Amino acid sequence: MGAEPLFDRLCLIGAGLIGGSIARRARETGAIAREVVVSARSASTLARVRELGFADRVEEDPAQAVEGADCVILCVPVGAYAGVMAQIAPHLKPGAILSDVGSTKGSVLRDLQPLLPEGVHLVPAHPMAGTEFSGPDSGFSALFEGRYTILTPPEGTDPAAIATLREMWHRCGAMIECMDAATHDKVVAIVSHLPHLIAFTICGTADDLSEETRESVLKFAASGFRDFTRIAGSDVAMWRDVFLNNRPAVLEMLARFTEDAQAFGRAIRWGQEDFIVDRIERGRKIRKELIEHKQA
Amino acid sequence: MGAEPLFDRLCLIGAGLIGGSIARRARETGAIAREVVVSARSASTLARVRELGFADRVEEDPAQAVEGADCVILCVPVGAYAGVMAQIAPHLKPGAILSDVGSTKGSVLRDLQPLLPEGVHLVPAHPMAGTEFSGPDSGFSALFEGRYTILTPPEGTDPAAIATLREMWHRCGAMIECMDAATHDKVVAIVSHLPHLIAFTICGTADDLSEETRESVLKFAASGFRDFTRIAGSDVAMWRDVFLNNRPAVLEMLARFTEDAQAFGRAIRWGQEDFIVDRIERGRKIRKELIEHKQA
Numbered sequence: 001m002g003a004e005p006l007f008d009r010l011c012l013i014g015a016g017l018i019g020g021s022i023a024r025r026a027r028e029t030g031a032i033a034r035e036v037v038v039s040a041r042s043a044s045t046l047a048r049v050r051e052l053g054f055a056d057r058v059e060e061d062p063a064q065a066v067e068g069a070d071c072v073i074l075c076v077p078v079g080a081y082a083g084v085m086a087q088i089a090p091h092l093k094p095g096a097i098l099s100d101v102g103s104t105k106g107s108v109l110r111d112l113q114p115l116l117p118e119g120v121h122l123v124p125a126h127p128m129a130g131t132e133f134s135g136p137d138s139g140f141s142a143l144f145e146g147r148y149t150i151l152t153p154p155e156g157t158d159p160a161a162i163a164t165l166r167e168m169w170h171r172c173g174a175m176i177e178c179m180d181a182a183t184h185d186k187v188v189a190i191v192s193h194l195p196h197l198i199a200f201t202i203c204g205t206a207d208d209l210s211e212e213t214r215e216s217v218l219k220f221a222a223s224g225f226r227d228f229t230r231i232a233g234s235d236v237a238m239w240r241d242v243f244l245n246n247r248p249a250v251l252e253m254l255a256r257f258t259e260d261a262q263a264f265g266r267a268i269r270w271g272q273e274d275f276i277v278d279r280i281e282r283g284r285k286i287r288k289e290l291i292e293h294k295q296a
Numbered sequence: 297m298g299a300e301p302l303f304d305r306l307c308l309i310g311a312g313l314i315g316g317s318i319a320r321r322a323r324e325t326g327a328i329a330r331e332v333v334v335s336a337r338s339a340s341t342l343a344r345v346r347e348l349g350f351a352d353r354v355e356e357d358p359a360q361a362v363e364g365a366d367c368v369i370l371c372v373p374v375g376a377y378a379g380v381m382a383q384i385a386p387h388l389k390p391g392a393i394l395s396d397v398g399s400t401k402g403s404v405l406r407d408l409q410p411l412l413p414e415g416v417h418l419v420p421a422h423p424m425a426g427t428e429f430s431g432p433d434s435g436f437s438a439l440f441e442g443r444y445t446i447l448t449p450p451e452g453t454d455p456a457a458i459a460t461l462r463e464m465w466h467r468c469g470a471m472i473e474c475m476d477a478a479t480h481d482k483v484v485a486i487v488s489h490l491p492h493l494i495a496f497t498i499c500g501t502a503d504d505l506s507e508e509t510r511e512s513v514l515k516f517a518a519s520g521f522r523d524f525t526r527i528a529g530s531d532v533a534m535w536r537d538v539f540l541n542n543r544p545a546v547l548e549m550l551a552r553f554t555e556d557a558q559a560f561g562r563a564i565r566w567g568q569e570d571f572i573v574d575r576i577e578r579g580r581k582i583r584k585e586l587i588e589h590k591q592a
Contacts, residue, residue, distance in 0.1 A: 183509070190502050203581075254560075258561075
């Protein structure tokens, strides 16, 4: 690409789908960092990262990994942030940017801000990209191309740090938007967390059917059910932490949705054709708007 | 294909996605019928069928359309069956097969059997194939290839008539299974009708959010929400009739699902990690089984 690297040293804590993709992007383009340091918790992940060769240096100890890094990005499930922060906070370089890639953003402020050292810039981020695969083998450098990354810097964050992280995601191929953490958490609750909750649930509901019906369910899974199960093939620890760390927004969206689903069921029970037609037509309308937004 | 046509005259009542696809298949292969007669309710559909040329004869009056046909297939929304049957019953040829392509099968027996003339063989069918498009332009001859068609002949149906209809669907490229109407209605309630109900509902739930959040929903619709809206882009009259004509099974599956979703929400509220992990893992398990059944 020819551009000067943004950072001398980039440190990624976690080497799964997202961390591994950022590392590969940095190595392939040369535009993001001169040196990529990767830390992971398990010995097997560390060994695999060494084999795959997408890091310049692999560190078991996160405290050692962050030493001297200009940018540190947490790429672990959001439930692990507080523990990681306790380990790394004293070792963060003054002037460094601390960021992350988690799907919940209020929890990031809650878990990272109290321990944030003076002069370290916290710029949380959420790249809205993913596949149903996880682990160090699953990443690829084009993962973020054409997808949104949302930044949720707390009020008063140094504009230069925000601009630098924005540029990093730009060099990853992403489109960047900024919003506050609370708005982010509401939006992802309806567009992502609730759909996943529903998908996980309906799989269990089907699994509980009697043996005979269950076999047929698997056999005849029409397109409807197939789309649900595609969503349901996702990383366990990541999704556990998402639900637990976006509690109020997920519960609010679930409550709204449940009211609406019950109203639909009541309309079916009482044969209220107009209500049913209205719901179907609204679904088609949103679908059409999505296509116009080119997100479909 | 060289095979003798199965029927001298095939009559399709309705020329949408499914009816239009059967007609195109019959015309392209020559293996299904020597003559394809199509009837539709609206003048514009009839005109369009004539233009597209996938019928040998186009009839406005369904009573005239079924005259002399060896096989008559209803391809209209299931809510229209009783009315159509009242018109065509006196004109069905003795020995003819009467079939359909509807997504609910208990309602077919309820609406067609009372008026079934002596010597006419009722063999209901449900091809589990479709796209999100509808109307006479949407059909194509390969629609049923590699997809299941479920036959639900009532007890005592002439085995020769079942074998003939089975052969017709085989010549459409489908895989064929038989089951009773009640089992069919339960299976499709969970694999298809409930997912559609949920998809239509979540679109409405999103639509009801405040203007600001709604705009962001459309902008950031992650893969989760995208899959839902794909499901939600379906034919209005067809889905209205499905919900109204598979009432008990849809309401039972909705009740089961709602209980399960509420339990999931309760686990999030109270931080029950084990419960959440169990739900996610069950979702992954079903997903894996689906892949092994090659339906994913």
